[in-house]
Amino acid sequence: MSLYRDEGVVLRTQKLGEADRIITVLTKRTGKVRGVAKGVRKTMSRFGARLEPFTHVDLQLHEGRSLDVITQVETLRPYGEALVADYPRYTAGTAMLETADRLTLGEKEPALRQFLLLVGGLRTLVEGEHEARLVLDAYFLRSLAVAGYAPALSECARCGAEAVRAFAIVAGGVVCGACRPPGAAVPAAETIALMIALLRGDWPMADASEPRHRTECSGLVAAYLQWHLEHGIRSLRHVEREPARGPEPPWTPAREPGRASPWDGTRGFGPESTPDSHIFRA
Amino acid sequence: MYEGVVQNLIDELGLLPGVGPKSAQRIAFHLLAADPADVKRLAHALLEVKERVRFCRVCGNVAAEEECRICRDQRRDPHVICVVEESKDVVAIEKTREFRGRYHVLGGAISPIDGVGPDDLRIRELMARLADGQVTELILATDPNLEGEATATYLARLVKPMGLKVTRLASGLPVGGDLEYADEVTLGRAFEGRRLLDV
Numbered sequence: 001m002s003l004y005r006d007e008g009v010v011l012r013t014q015k016l017g018e019a020d021r022i023i024t025v026l027t028k029r030t031g032k033v034r035g036v037a038k039g040v041r042k043t044m045s046r047f048g049a050r051l052e053p054f055t056h057v058d059l060q061l062h063e064g065r066s067l068d069v070i071t072q073v074e075t076l077r078p079y080g081e082a083l084v085a086d087y088p089r090y091t092a093g094t095a096m097l098e099t100a101d102r103l104t105l106g107e108k109e110p111a112l113r114q115f116l117l118l119v120g121g122l123r124t125l126v127e128g129e130h131e132a133r134l135v136l137d138a139y140f141l142r143s144l145a146v147a148g149y150a151p152a153l154s155e156c157a158r159c160g161a162e163a164v165r166a167f168a169i170v171a172g173g174v175v176c177g178a179c180r181p182p183g184a185a186v187p188a189a190e191t192i193a194l195m196i197a198l199l200r201g202d203w204p205m206a207d208a209s210e211p212r213h214r215t216e217c218s219g220l221v222a223a224y225l226q227w228h229l230e231h232g233i234r235s236l237r238h239v240e241r242e243p244a245r246g247p248e249p250p251w252t253p254a255r256e257p258g259r260a261s262p263w264d265g266t267r268g269f270g271p272e273s274t275p276d277s278h279i280f281r282a
Numbered sequence: 283m284y285e286g287v288v289q290n291l292i293d294e295l296g297l298l299p300g301v302g303p304k305s306a307q308r309i310a311f312h313l314l315a316a317d318p319a320d321v322k323r324l325a326h327a328l329l330e331v332k333e334r335v336r337f338c339r340v341c342g343n344v345a346a347e348e349e350c351r352i353c354r355d356q357r358r359d360p361h362v363i364c365v366v367e368e369s370k371d372v373v374a375i376e377k378t379r380e381f382r383g384r385y386h387v388l389g390g391a392i393s394p395i396d397g398v399g400p401d402d403l404r405i406r407e408l409m410a411r412l413a414d415g416q417v418t419e420l421i422l423a424t425d426p427n428l429e430g431e432a433t434a435t436y437l438a439r440l441v442k443p444m445g446l447k448v449t450r451l452a453s454g455l456p457v458g459g460d461l462e463y464a465d466e467v468t469l470g471r472a473f474e475g476r477r478l479l480d481v
Binding site for chain 2: 080
């Protein structure tokens with residue numbers, strides 16, 4: 001096949017030559033694809049803003065020798081538009097894109113669950129109903145779970161005992177007193193409960209958590225993620241924590257009354273909800 | 283592989299942006315065949331640009347002296363500062379002959395994925411310039427892409443407490459184009475920024 005069509009989320013762009021860019025897209029069927037968008041940096045480019053990071057696009061590519069060439073693009077959802085207007089959410093979003101890029105190592109290896117998870121995560125981030133850092137941590141935990149690195153959170157990662165005391169990244173999650181390696185962190189029980197809530201999609205519980213537990217959870221999740229990726233996530237250093245927010249953020253996009261987000265509460269994660277929901281479950 | 287010095291030249295030229303091995307070879311042989319005076323002039327220009335050109339201590343634009351030509355020009359309006367990403371953008375705006383204020387070159391845009399955060403740009407210097415209260419308007423002319431927009435959002439949030447007028451360059455349809463080819467985001471922005479046609 002020389003021409004193929006797929007939908008995907010633009011992960012990153014790199015300048016190429018005078019006016020071109022290499023666009024990395026996580027697609028639904030093909031997996032991660034790197035394609036050249038010719039002339040995209042020119043103001044008169046027919047691609048316009050369609051190939052900016054965060055954009056969910058429907059695209060047509062022509063197979064090339066080393067890189068494919070993007071021939072046509074249509075926007076499905078421009079998530080970037082809403083994210084750039086809110087700096088903490090933008091920084092959280094870039095960390096999500098970088099993680100998706102790192103977790104899908106091979107090009108053109110289908111990664112449907114990672115794709116669906118990323119789209120769900122970006123949608124939740126844009127809707128602005130939960131703190132950006134919570135959405136980011138939930139995304140990290142679930143993308144790790146999809147990649148096969150889900151942390152053990154309710155029983156000892158080494159022996160399976162139920163009485164757990166510490167969190168050891170090297171061991172793969174919480175550990176009991178007997179299995180605890182030196183240097184393991186001892187987080188608050190509420191922090192572990194928050195991690196479980198984020199992994200399961202228990203938003204009422206996650207939203208009710210205290211700031212200190214959220215901070216501790218973010219630290220553990222970031223360390224756990226970077227240990228498994230064997231690579232630092234550069235965007236993480238720039239992720240900004242939001243100030244304490246009121247119930248209605250001013251920029252929340254209008255949604256049809258009565259139509260709930262699939263990421264609301266535990267909806268979207270249980271077997272009774274959306275067809276793709278199975279991928280969000282731990 | 284060529285004799286040592288020729289190969290050295292080809293290798294060095296090959297390091298330049300957009301110059302591949304074939305182009306490097308072509309340029310090297312062009313230089314070999316060129317008049318020695320022309321080559322000396324080129325070598326001198328290369329050395330001089332590194333020795334003499336520096337960054338303006340006020341705005342960060344490229345300058346041949348301590349301050350750039352624009353910052354030294356007393357006729358430029360000191361109450362308006364236009365913030366751009368690169369020195370190339372200053373030239374692009376100057377060509378329009380529409381702007382008579384001063385500039386501030388950030389040296390890039392916030393791009394967390396590339397490890398570039400606010401501390402890596404000349405934002406601290408901008409805040410120092412705004413501190414004396416002389417500036418009344420800040421025009422954010424960063425690129426209309428995601429990184430540029432995020433940088434503009436960050437700056438707008440940062441200077442908001444100072445009570446300045448903060449404006450952003452308009453986005454919309456390029457002059458000479460067809461409406462049907464405009465993407466949704468650009469067309470949406472064009473609608474957002476539509477103006478009253480007073481005829």
